[in-house]
Every structure is written in structure tokens, then in C-alpha cells.
Ligand code: HEC
């Protein structure tokens with residue numbers, strides 16, 4: 001016998017500490033044949049990730065129409081309407097395509113021209129207090145106004161959009177917002193004017209009366225508010241993982257094991273344990289909605305590399321914030337914005353933790369879409385490179401090649417199952433009719 005004494009003591013340790021030490025060795029298998037035995041602590045974490053624990057939607061204090069069905073229906077029509085663009089060809093759905101879980105499959109979104117960042121999924125988006133990869137919007141209605149005025153996305157202007165509403169949506173607008181006063185004020189206003197337009201459009205905007213600008217801003221804000229009401233209805237649906245948690249909770253191991261393979265279950269164990277993914281990807285949407293430097297920003301991103309530092313600077317400014325002129329909130333309702341953390345080295349190159357629901361279907365990944373596969377994403381976490389700007393929060397992981405496969409296998413269990421009853425909010429309004 002040439003077994004070294006050290007190994008003997010390890011074996012004994014294994015016998016006596018069956019749960020901690022021996023179950024670890026399951027993870028080492030090339031392809032796991034047996035599912036893990038969960039500890040009570042692990043079961044608690046696993047349950048916290050289930051959709052069953054999704055709380056009610058947070059209140060949108062700055063938008064009093066956020067929960068009105070009529071506003072959501074108007075918002076759905078606007079979301080799919082290409083007339084809300086400079087060239088008549090771009091709608092929100094050009095990039096947020098319902099059949100692709102509201103993403104576009106591209107590294108970076110393309111509207112009138114290409115943008116710098118990867119299109120985010122919109123499923124469950126209403127749960128986040130901050131929108132965009134850098135969180136530069138504090139409400140969904142304010143967020144929607146960004147792409148509308150961005151020259152590379154919809155490329156239009158505030159008066160252009162107000163005219164579209166006056167011409168095509170007058171009745172629906174009156175129904176939702178209870179007035180058409182601001183639409184009536186539009187009659188003699190320029191066809192295209194706005195603060196972010198080209199020089200002619202900007203000049204035309206500056207030449208308008210303050211009252212007229214205010215009326216146009218009101219219509220513009222209301223477009224956003226209808227779109228917010230719509231996007232609040234894009235709620236996550238259960239995945240195979242959620243069914244698995246339900247089976248575990250019901251103490252039905254056979255059903256649980258039929259739902260997730262041993263490898264997928266070992267991937268889950270790594271996700272909540274040795275790989276520490278739940279440090280940031282936690283809760284039923286697998287996101288803490290917070291900002292972290294995970295060494296994704298690249299040297300060629302220049303100012304965009306600032307991430308949250310720039311985002312938090314932008315979110316505090318502007319007439320469309322929770323504290324701005326067009327908000328329906330009382331100042332006390334805007335605590336998140338008033339007390340937002342706006343200083344600190346950890347905000348440099350920090351980006352928002354995205355949801356991992358449907359993640360296997362929404363490649364490519366990260367805010368600049370440079371990773372084309374989940375294997376690449378997991379390899380990034382394992383090596384944990386330094387950040388080009390600021391300091392990365394990641395530490396290298398002791399996770400071997402087989403375990404990396406198991407992590408990827410687990411991520412595949414987070415895809416929504418097909419809907420049992422068609423969800424009209426997930427389709428274009430014309431397709432739904
Ligand atoms: C050109 C493609 C494109 C168009 C058109 C577009 N988006 Fe986006 N969307 C993106 C990209 C890219 C991001 C991330 C941008 C960033 O963080 O800088 C994004 C982010 C978002 C977010 C934030 C999601 C989150 O989790 O923070 C929402 C909400 C959203 N878009 C809704 C809309 C709405 C509503 C419209 C129409 C008014 C729209 N988008 C038009 C590409 C697009």
C-alpha cells in the first residue's frame with residue numbers, strides 16, 4: 001500500500017464530514033451521474049431565486065398612468081409604431097423584438113445607425129429602479145424618451161412626435177390623459193424641432209414660446225408614460241428551473257430530478273456556492289439591479305468606460321426625472337433619486353447586473369455585446385482579468401473545465417417555457433388582433 005498518510009486522513013474526513021467534503025467531489029465528475037444533496041441553507045437560497053417569490057410590481061410614483069390598461073394599450077401601439085422615427089422605419093420593437101425576448105441578437109443595437117451598447121431584454125424590466133446599463137434613467141417613462149431623441153436610434157424630435165400623436169392617436173390620448181389641450185396647442189408649431197435635433201431643429205425649438213415648448217414636452221413625457229405602462233406588462237414567465245424549485249419545495253425528488261439533469265443541478269450548486277454568482281445575480285430575476293465593475297469596459301470605450309459614474313451624474317439632471325417638471329410624484333416619493341450614491345471609485349466602469357432569465361436565448365452578452373457565448377462569459381468569471389478603468393470586483397474562481405460546463409448547463413434552465421395562454425402583451429398590437 002502506498003497511500004500517503006495525508007490522503008488517509010482526507011478519506012476519514014470524508015467519512016465523518018459526509019455533507020461538506022464528499023459532496024464536493026461530485027462536482028469534480030466529468031459528467032455528474034448523481035444529483036447533489038442540498039443542505040437547508042442551499043435550499044433557502046434556491047427558493048429565493050424562484051419566480052414564486054417575485055414581489056408585486058413596485059409603484060411608479062412619477063407616472064400616475066403606469067397601471068392603467070388604456071395607457072398600456074396606447075403604449076403598446078406606440079412601441080411598435082415606426083412613424084415615431086426620423087426615417088419612418090424604426091420603432092422600439094426594431095431592437096426590442098418580442099420573438100427574441102425583446103432583444104435583437106446583435107452585439108450592439110442598430111436603429112438609424114449603430115449604437116455603442118448591447119440591446120437589453122425588457123422582461124421584468126419594471127422591477128429595476130434604474131434603467132440602461134449605466135442607470136442614467138430613473139423611470140421607464142424617462143428611459144423611453146432617450147432612444148426617441150437619439151440620432152442613431154429613432155432620430156426624431158419632440159414636435160415631430162407630438163404631431164404624430166395629434167394626427168393618429170388623438171382619441172386614445174384623450175382617453176388616457178383626460179385632455180387634448182396640449183395637442184391643440186401644436187397647430188402652428190414646426191414639423192420637426194427639439195433640443196437634441198440638428199442645428200435647424202434646435203434653432204426652431206429655441207424660437208418657440210416657452211408655453212409651446214411646455215405643451216410639446218408634456219406630450220413627449222406622456223408618450224413615455226404610455227410606453228412605461230406597456231412595458232410594466234412584460235412580466236417573466238416560469239422556466240424549467242422554477243418548476244424544479246416547486247418540485248423540491250413539494251418534496252418530490254423524482255419530479256425534481258426529471259426536470260433538471262445532475263449536471264444542471266451541480267451547475268446550480270456552483271452558481272449559489274463556489275462560483276458566487278448570487279453575490280450579484282440574486283432574487284427571482286437573478287439580478288440585484290446594482291452596478292458593478294466586472295472588467296467588461298474596453299479601452300476603446302473612452303467616456304462610456306465610466307459606467308455608473310457617468311450614469312449617476314446624468315440621472316440627477318433633467319426635466320424628465322422623478323423630481324422634474326413632468327413627474328407626477330411628490331418630492332418625498334423620489335427618495336431613490338434624492339439619496340442615490342453618486343461618488344466613489346467603485347462606480348468607475350460599473351454597469352448594471354442584468355437579469356439572467358432567458359439568458360441562453362439572448363446572446364451576445366454584456367453591455368458591449370463582445371461575448372458571443374455563455375462559455376465565454378463563464379471563462380471571463382473564472383479568469384477574472386483586471387479592469388481597464390477602475391478596479392474589478394471579481395476574484396478568480398477555482399472552477400475547473402467540467403464545472404464551467406455545468407454552470408453553462410444551469411444557465412440554460414432559466415429560459416421561459418412557452419406560454420400556455422398567448423400573452424397579447426408579447427406581440428405587436430396588429431398581430432394580437
Ligand atoms: C437602436 C436600437 C434600439 C431602439 C430603437 C430602442 N432601444 Fe431600448 N435599448 C437599446 C440599447 C442598446 C439599450 C442599452 C443602452 C444603454 O444602456 O446605453 C436599451 C435599453 C433599453 C431599456 C433599459 C432596460 C434596462 O434593463 O435598463 C429599456 C426599458 C428600453 N431600452 C426600452 C426602449 C423603448 C421603450 C424604445 C422605444 C422608444 C427603445 N428602447 C428603443 C436599443 C434600442
Ligand code: HEC
Nearest residue numbers: 275277279280292296351352353354365366367377381393
Ligand atoms: C460582482 C457582481 C457579479 C458577479 C459576482 C457575477 N456577475 Fe454576472 N454580471 C454582472 C454584471 C455587472 C454584468 C454586466 C457587466 C457589463 O456588461 O459590463 C453581468 C453579466 C452577466 C452575464 C451576461 C448577461 C447579458 O444579458 O449580457 C451573464 C451570463 C452572467 N453575468 C453570469 C454570471 C455568472 C454565471 C456568474 C458566476 C460565475 C456571475 N455572472 C457573477 C455582475 C456579476
